[in-house]
Amino acid sequence: MAPAIAQNVETSTVTPTKVTSIKTLAESSAALSSVPSAYAFTINPNDEADPNDPEFAVPIIDMSLLTCGSPDQRSKIIQDLVKICQEWGFFIVINHGVPESLMKAMIDSCHGFFSLPESEKQEFKSGNDVLEMFKYGTSYNLALDKVLLWRDFFKVRTHPEFYSLNKPASFSEISLEFSKRTREVALEIIKAISESLGLEPNYIYDAMNMDRGLQMLAGNYYPLCPQPEHAIGIPHHTDHGLVTLLIQNEMKGLQVEHNGKWLTVDGPANGFFVNLADQMQILTNGKYKSVMHRAIVNNKAARISIAIPHGPSVDTTIAPSPELCDREGQAPKYLAMNYKEYIQLQQSGKNYMKSTFDHIRV
């Protein structure tokens, strides 16, 4: 799927050659009335799914039934997961045990960070290596992006070593607790996914060296956009890692691809959105799907999302599981690749708006 670049949109004359933050540009006193041409991107409204069509009812997993349900309730959820992971690669987890107040405090802390003066945020700019302790920036990779993205972001590594932004003051304490609790949810999901594949509950944890697994906390800020259909927050992509958990403020904007359409995800405010990611697809030899998704923008209010990817340890080499290939009588569909190299390949921009899988498909 190639993204269409707008040719004929009436765009603003602002030339954001040196832009370091779309928030600063969009919220400046000379508020924009149209999208600057460097950001012009066209979204086709015909590709959108009807959220009222039962075909697009997002699967919901009640985690309390996995952790404290009867054996029958647990095995029913695990059965459901097989279909969900094959057909959607996406679901919403409810009753996960992370307090709603903590989720809200995390969103507020992110808001606090993005509200700092630009000069203070620039202190966190760092280089271009995704595995740095933290990183602040705009778009995706400013040096390479052909179309700029309507978002600012930060990324912090929270496992195996915990790092934090030191501003705003509350960020460190809240992100420590939030990342710990979120990791517990992710590990519970990964255990259930192992079982859904007919493997031992700890199979993925052990094979992916998750005791040293990479966890990151990535905050996205999408300012209000005067022409939302002519800009994009994050174009379609899949995530690296095994599972990404995601929360957002009161604004919607995450779209997942399902049956050839883009569905804007809506759901209980205290749920976690869960994306299966690339290393899950590779490990399961394509049985489970890394979901294609994107973030759209809106003209009502700024949107904040926090994505928390959970992956193998960075030194793990990921290949299709020999146990699964043997059992299904299948040859491996992907070449083995080290996780760190995979991330670096994805972030190099060479795959911008393409799938990193293309490099390792047999």
Ligand SMILES: O=C(O)CCC(=O)C(=O)O
């Ligand atoms: O903002 C969103 O909903 C999507 C964010 C996302 O896909 C990402 O950070 O990888």
Ligand SMILES: [Fe+2]
């Ligand atoms: Fe993503």
